[in-house]
Amino acid sequence: MKKLSARRRHPLAALVVLLLALACTGGLYAAFAPADKAQADETAQSLAIDEGKKLYSVGCASCHGTDGQGTTDGPSLVGVGAAAVDFQVGTGRMPAQQPGAQVPRKKNIYSQAEIDQLAAYVASLGAGPTVPTKEQYGPEGADVAKGGDLFRTNCAQCHNFTGKGGALTHGKYAPTLEGVDPKHIYEAMETGPQNMPSFPDGTLSAQNKKDIIAYLNAVNGEESESRGGLELGGIGPVAEGLFGWIFGLGTLIAIAVWVAARTAKAKKS
Amino acid sequence: MSSQDIPEENLPAAQDTAHGAVGVADEKHPFADPGLPPHEHRIQDVDERAAKRSERSVALMFTVSMLATIGFIASFVAIPHDKSVYIFPIGHINALNFALGLTLGLALFCIGAGAVHWARTLMSDVEVADDRHPIEASEEVRAKVHADFKQGAKESVIGRRKLIRNTMFGALTLVPLSGVVLLRDLGPLPEEKLRHTLWSKGKLLVNMNTNEPLRPSDVAVGSLTFAKPEGLEQHDHGFQNEIAKAALMIVRIQPDNIKDKRELEWSHEGIVAFSKICTHVGCPISLYEQQTHHVLCPCHQSTFDLSDGARVIFGPAGHALPQLRIGVNDEGYLEALGDFEEPVGPAFWERG
Numbered sequence: 371m372k373k374l375s376a377r378r379r380h381p382l383a384a385l386v387v388l389l390l391a392l393a394c395t396g397g398l399y400a401a402f403a404p405a406d407k408a409q410a411d412e413t414a415q416s417l418a419i420d421e422g423k424k425l426y427s428v429g430c431a432s433c434h435g436t437d438g439q440g441t442t443d444g445p446s447l448v449g450v451g452a453a454a455v456d457f458q459v460g461t462g463r464m465p466a467q468q469p470g471a472q473v474p475r476k477k478n479i480y481s482q483a484e485i486d487q488l489a490a491y492v493a494s495l496g497a498g499p500t501v502p503t504k505e506q507y508g509p510e511g512a513d514v515a516k517g518g519d520l521f522r523t524n525c526a527q528c529h530n531f532t533g534k535g536g537a538l539t540h541g542k543y544a545p546t547l548e549g550v551d552p553k554h555i556y557e558a559m560e561t562g563p564q565n566m567p568s569f570p571d572g573t574l575s576a577q578n579k580k581d582i583i584a585y586l587n588a589v590n591g592e593e594s595e596s597r598g599g600l601e602l603g604g605i606g607p608v609a610e611g612l613f614g615w616i617f618g619l620g621t622l623i624a625i626a627v628w629v630a631a632r633t634a635k636a637k638k639s
Numbered sequence: 640m641s642s643q644d645i646p647e648e649n650l651p652a653a654q655d656t657a658h659g660a661v662g663v664a665d666e667k668h669p670f671a672d673p674g675l676p677p678h679e680h681r682i683q684d685v686d687e688r689a690a691k692r693s694e695r696s697v698a699l700m701f702t703v704s705m706l707a708t709i710g711f712i713a714s715f716v717a718i719p720h721d722k723s724v725y726i727f728p729i730g731h732i733n734a735l736n737f738a739l740g741l742t743l744g745l746a747l748f749c750i751g752a753g754a755v756h757w758a759r760t761l762m763s764d765v766e767v768a769d770d771r772h773p774i775e776a777s778e779e780v781r782a783k784v785h786a787d788f789k790q791g792a793k794e795s796v797i798g799r800r801k802l803i804r805n806t807m808f809g810a811l812t813l814v815p816l817s818g819v820v821l822l823r824d825l826g827p828l829p830e831e832k833l834r835h836t837l838w839s840k841g842k843l844l845v846n847m848n849t850n851e852p853l854r855p856s857d858v859a860v861g862s863l864t865f866a867k868p869e870g871l872e873q874h875d876h877g878f879q880n881e882i883a884k885a886a887l888m889i890v891r892i893q894p895d896n897i898k899d900k901r902e903l904e905w906s907h908e909g910i911v912a913f914s915k916i917c918t919h920v921g922c923p924i925s926l927y928e929q930q931t932h933h934v935l936c937p938c939h940q941s942t943f944d945l946s947d948g949a950r951v952i953f954g955p956a957g958h959a960l961p962q963l964r965i966g967v968n969d970e971g972y973l974e975a976l977g978d979f980e981e982p983v984g985p986a987f988w989e990r991g
Contacts, residue, residue, distance in 0.1 A: 523847055523865060527925045527937060538926060539935050539942055539953070565928035567863035567890070572856065574848050595723045595731040599740070633759050635679045636686070 415490065422491025425484055429465045438495045443469065450561065451498020452489035457557035459485045461550070463564075471541030472564060499560040499570075506576060507552040507583050517585030520578050524569060532589045534604045538565065548590050552583045675766055683760045693760040700753035707746035714738035834982045836868075836884040838963060843869040844887065844912065844973040852972045853889070858910050861929040864889040865915065868975070884983055886915035887963060888925050889973075892932060892946050899948030905964040907973065912963040913949050914983040917941055919956040921984040934960070957986045 377383060427436070433444030440446030444466075447454075458464035462476040480488070489501060522531060530536050533547035542565055547555060559579050562568025569579070588594055602609040683690040714735065724734040776784075797804050843852040847865040858864055866887040871878065894909040902911060913934075917924040922938035932946040941954030949960035961983050964976040 520848060524863070527923070536937070538928060539931075539933055539940075542928065544926075562861050562929055565930050567927050567929040568859060568861050570857075570859050570862055573846055573853070573858065573862060573864045578848055593731060595733060596729070597733045597736060599729055599732050599737065601730075629755050629759070633681050633764070636682050636684065 418487045418490040419494050421484075422487035422489070422494075425480075425488050426491050430488075433466070438492060447492050447495060449496035449498045450492060452493040452501050453499035453557040454561040454563065455489040455492045456485055456501045457554050457561060457563055459488060461554055472543060475545060499557070502553060502556045502560070507556040507580060509584050509587065511577075512580045512584030514581070514584045514588045516578075517581030517583070518589075520574070521582050521585050524574065525582065528566075530605060532604045533586050536605075547586055552587070555583055555586065675768065678765060681760065681764065690761060693756065697753045697757045697761070700749040700756065704746045704749035704753070707742045707749065711739060711742035711746065714742060833884075833984070836978055836983060837871055837881050838868050838885055838887075838975045838978045840975065840977050841968070842975045843968070844889065844965065844975065845869050845871075854971055855907060855910055855967060855973060858889055858891045858973075860891045860893060860909070862891065863925070863927045863929070865925070866912070883921075884916070886923065887912050888915045888927070888934070890927060890929075890932070890945060896932075896946050898946055899950075902946075902948045902962060905962050905976075907965050907967055910965065910973065911945065912965050912975075913943075913945060914961045914963070914979060916960075916984040917956060918951075918958050918960060918984065918986055919954070924960075 426434075426438070430438075430444075430447075433441060434447050435441050435444075438447035440448075455464075459480055460478060460482075462478040463473045466473045467476070486501075492498075493500070521533075525533075528536055528538065528544035529547055530544075535544050535546035537543050544566070556579055558566060559569045559574065559582070560571075571579075602613055683693050718735045718738055720733075720735050722734040723731050724737065725731055726737060792798070844866040845851065845868065846853050846857070847867055852869065853864065853866060866889055867882055868885050871881055871885065875881075889910060889912050891908075891910045892906075894903060894906070897903045897906065897909065897911070905911070915923055915925055917936040917938065919936065919939055919941050922936050924934055924936040924941070924943075926935040926937060927933075927945070928935070932944060933952070934943045934945055934949070936942070936954065936956065939955050941956035942952050943949045943956070943960050944952050945960075949962060951957070951959060961979040961981050963979055965973055966976050968974045
């Protein structure tokens with residue numbers, strides 16, 4: 371057998387060396403990387419906080435202050451918790467476009483990873499509600515009927531009995547809950563965004579919140595059925611009355627006019 | 640079709656003259672009565688083919704109505720009551736409701752539309768004038784009625800038999816009293832019921848959601864909680880009547896932000912409890928804005944400032960929301976320190 375060194379000028383030698391080198395690096399990475407991750411969860415967390423702080427300085431600091439202490443343009447973020455950040459940024463409300471009676475929901479421009487980093491930074495300023503998990507707001511084990519009861523007691527006064535929203539004072543309003551991510555509904559109940567009061571677990575338990583979300587999904591979900599046909603916005607008898615008076619009565623008048631109208635004559639006059 | 644088929648009066652030559660009363664102008668009536676305009680005939684009157692077409696359309700509508708009724712019965716029998724179906728502009732709706740409404744609506748509409756079409760195209764449309772006649776009866780008839788009435792009154796001896804006359808008046812006067820007495824069934828008078836609620840000294844504030852008594856630590860700044868008095872359960876007889884008066888809205892405000900001195904005194908570390916019943920006409924009012932501490936009534940937009948003794952800042956409400964004086968008992972639960980000072984709800988009483 372020839373010596374290995376004798377083949378070093380073989381046309382394929384370079385390729386073999388390259389493959390060996392790649393295998394070596396990959397093998398080493400595979401051997402060490404998991405160990406790194408396991409022992410350095412805290413490092414990842416502080417990395418997220420660092421990244422979050424950078425994002426915060428760009429998007430939020432002008433109103434909420436350089437350290438989240440708040441300014442005249444925006445409230446302090448100390449103690450609002452990760453849930454508040456996930457809600458406000460995840461629904462596109464923050465960063466706000468302009469000051470006004472109420473910051474509206476709009477298109478979210480951050481990725482979920484960026485939101486998590488921002489949330490990690492704001493959570494590091496002071497303890498607050500955390501982002502709920504899927505088990506907390508998912509449909510399993512929820513009582514829809516109880517949720518309806520709770521919704522009518524706690525939420526319906528502003529959001530309407532099927533969550534269609536409604537008006538408040540001085541240009542403020544309770545937004546519609548149609549098409550809102552269950553996670554965001556959960557976070558809103560926990561944190562009380564803008565003028566909405568909060569419903570902390572002490573007075574509205576986690577199970578209660580889950581029931582309410584299940585109720586909203588039952589009356590307002592993609593698949594929920596409208597037994598009566600046209601909902602007319604689901605805002606109650608005012609819309610139905612208006613529809614009846616204008617379109618119902620209007621049609622009847624039109625038909626009455628047609629009944630008494632001049633019929634076609636044999637002779638044009 | 641030849642002109643022989645057309646009745647004489649429908650021929651165009653006979654149509655151009657006015658008919659009905661035609662007057663001539665004279666001194667008393669300076670404008671002559673022009674009479675009715677000449678009658679014009681419809682296509683169906685002069686063209687038998689058009690009339691046939693109309694007949695067929697009317698029959699078609701009646702037939703569609705019959706089919707729709709059969710469809711109604713068929714859908715009632717065939718479609719399960721819980722089947723859901725997607726109809727484009729409406730969304731997910733109940734299939735049975737939709738089918739029943741559509742078929743019954745079509746059946747009724749086609750009967751009406753057929754009848755109208757029949758009347759408009761085939762029934763006679765010749766204008767008919769019916770002159771008015773005086774409403775007043777003739778002189779003789781009126782004289783006869785008067786004479787008959789006098790005769791009847793005389794024969795009834797009502798003027799001579801005074802006892803009968805007086806007792807009859809008495810009976811007729813008393814009869815309406817039975818109607819007045821029935822109004823008593825509108826209920827016993829409310830007496831003191833509207834002035835007091837279930838709240839009294841030492842009653843715990845029970846969370847409406849969890850049915851557990853509240854601790855001060857449960858009530859966070861910016862949160863909103865509804866409470867009922869301890870011992871009142873949802874299935875109790877008269878629950879609705881009692882909760883309608885006792886319903887309580889609990890919020891927590893930083894003590895520094897409470898402007899009203901009495902409100903601060905009656906609170907517990909900034910936890911304030913107000914009646915949930917609007918003082919205008921008694922709507923449940925709980926549209927609470929946690930940043931401004933304003934509460935809005937959804938019925939007539941009365942707005943109260945919870946940081947200033949629930950003062951009315953907008954709308955028709957006449958006075959502030961009643962506040963319940965609260966404290967903490969030995970076991971650390973929130974308790975009432977008495978009933979509301981004034982009746983809750985609309986200001987039905989004189990407040991001087």
